[in-house]
Amino acid sequence: MILCICGLRRLMQLRVHYRNNWNPYFLLFAQSVILLFVFFTSFVLWSEILLTNEANIVKEFQLKTEGTPxxxxxxxxxxxxxCNTTQGCPYHDWELFSVDYQEMIKKLKIFVYPENDNSSPLARIFLPHPNLMDPKIGNYFSEHAFKIALVDSSLVTANPEEAHFFYMPFSINVMRNHPHVHSESAISKFVANYVTRISSRLPFWNASGGADHFFVCCHSVGRDAASLHFGLRNNAIQITCSSNYFQRLFSAHKDIALPQIWPRPHDExxxxxxxxxxxxxxxxxxxxxxxxxxxxxxxxxxxxxxxxxxxxxxxxxxxxxxxxxxxxxxxxxxxxxxxxxxxxxxxxxxxxxxxxxxxxxxxxxxxxxxxxxxxxxxxxxxxxxxxxxxxxxxxxxxxxxxxxxxxRWHTVPVDYDAFYMTVYELWRRRGLLRIRTL
The missing domain is CATH 3.40.50.2000 (Glycogen Phosphorylase B;)
Structure with a gap:
């Protein structure tokens, strides 16, 4: 132990002696060599990380899609x-879905707010489109197809007391092309006034704060249609083609993604x-x-x-x-x-x-x-x-x-088509709570 201590002291004395006589350029050169070594090592490691990341992305994709042949x-x-036994199935759980779907078919009821003044120049905003195959509809086909399918379905009830949901049948697409109501600000005001009107005439909006009410839109302008009414913005269900998590007025927990479908024949x-x-x-x-x-x-x-x-x-x-x-x-x-x-x-x-x-x-x-x-x-x-x-x-x-x-949309809805799949998403949202105003 004593010899080790003496040896260490001697090494320290020699280190101090030689450090005092080192050339400063030699010190700078040594540091440069160390920096170059660190840089080279980092470059090699980073290249390996990038290659590994690319391989992982492809591997992750393969695991998601591969299934069991x-x-x-x-x-x-x-x-x-x-879906419980077949990994290749495109459903999360077909058995669970089909049972719940059949219950929806038996029980779901939707009340459509009537618009009694058909002589008004704004009446066509609420009416079904007279020609679904009109080429001018194009990207907004789903908005009109939903309304026509709903009217011809067994889900509509004339008794609002038994309704699970209330449909506000205004069309954003028709408003956008209407000479009296076509600007984004005018559409927002029209929609806010409409909700105020139905909530003052009938008790159903106020009973839930609008949480069981919904509207349908496939026009991008529709994303701001609810901006001027608190209850419509925060409580009502928006069935929309513009289903973007980062869209400020879209809430994935209450709103519903509508498939944007171009009108095409089904016999392709x-x-x-x-x-x-x-x-x-x-x-x-x-x-x-x-x-x-x-x-x-x-x-x-x-x-x-x-x-x-x-x-x-x-x-x-x-x-x-x-x-x-x-x-x-x-x-x-x-x-x-x-x-x-x-x-x-x-x-x-x-x-x-x-x-x-x-x-x-x-x-x-x-x-x-x-x-x-x-x-x-x-x-x-x-x-x-x-x-x-x-x-x-x-x-x-x-x-x-x-x-x-x-x-696929049908004028008279068919089991499991786009209409019934959309109202099934509504069915899943029955019983949602509203946000109260302060």
Whole structure:
């Protein structure tokens, strides 16, 4: 022990002696070598992290979509699957959903507020659209289709005392094209005045504070329609195509995502997977979307993609029929009709739109018939799509065919169609509490 202590003291004396005689440039050189070593090591580690992250993203996607092949083949396109035993099924729990759905069909009642003055120049704001196939409806088809289907359904009651919900039948789309009420501010005032009027004439709004009342809109202007009325904004249910988690007047716990569906005939025969020779298709404006511009920059010259800024060089529908994947990329809103167009034509939707509250997501497992890509991972898009095995793609396609019926409107509603799926989301919200004013 004494020898060790003496040895340490001698080493310390030598260290002080030589430090006093060191050249300062030698010290600076040593520090530079150390810094270069740290930089090189950090660069190598960071490269490994980036490669690992890319591999993890692809692996995570594969785990979400892969399922168990033997179980996937037990699914029939004609019959619904039992989601408790079949991983390939596109439903979270088909058995639970179907039981609750049948109870809804037996019990749900909706009261439609009447508009008695049909001679008013504003009367058509509340009436069903006279021609659902009017090409001017376009992107706002779902708003009008819901109203027509509801009027012709067995869910409507003339007795408000037995109603679970109350429908306020004003149309944002009609207002937007009305000469007396077309500006955003005028629409907000009209809607606020309407709610004040029905709440003063009938007791049902005040009984719940509006928590059992709902309106339907598919126009982007509709997102601010409720802004001037506290109860409508905070309590009433908004059934909307613009279902964005970051939209200030959309609340996912009470509001409902409405599928934005373009009016198309239902008898579309689908191209099978082996007849789809393009990897992915997108056509649309890029001026209002940074993520679309990035998509264009990355993939417009890739021959496996069909990417267009604006209309394609061939019929628009052909892009959906001949492609394996169809891209839904966020534009001005999180939603577009491209998602439902892809489902209609049997093209697997690729959703690149953060914060989109997908329609019927409480019932349907979107990961089983679509591919969801975070906007920040768009540079990995081709890698993600080409990593899908043929078996996985077949599973996605079979499930897509199975869910198509949920995204169709009928003038007289049909079981499990878009109308009944939407009112099922209403049914799930029965008994919601209101926010009281101070």
């Amino acid at each position: 033997k179980e996937i083949h037990n699914c029939s396109l004609e019959l619904y699957c039992d 025969s689908l191209n099978p997977p082996n007849a789809r020779n393009k990897l992915a298709f997108f056509a649309g404006r890029v001026q209002n979307s940074a993520i679309r511009q990035e998509l264009l920059n990355l993939w417009v010259n890739d021959t496996s993609f069909s990417i267009f800024s604006g209309p394609p060089s061939f019929p628009y529908e052909e892009g959906f029929r001949t492609s394996k994947y169809c891209l839904h990329v966020k534009g001005y809103e999180v939603n577009t009709a491209r998602v439902m167009d892809a489902i209609h034509f049997g093209c697997i939707p690729v959703l690149i739109s953060n914060y989109y509250d997908l329609p019927f997501a409480n019932v349907l497992d979107w990961s089983k018939f679509s591919i969801i890509v975070n906007q920040r991972d768009i540079a990995l898009l081709k890698h993600i799509l080409t990593s899908v095995s043929e078996q996985m793609y077949t599973s996605l396609y079979r499930n897509l065919v199975m869910v198509r019926k949920h995204f």
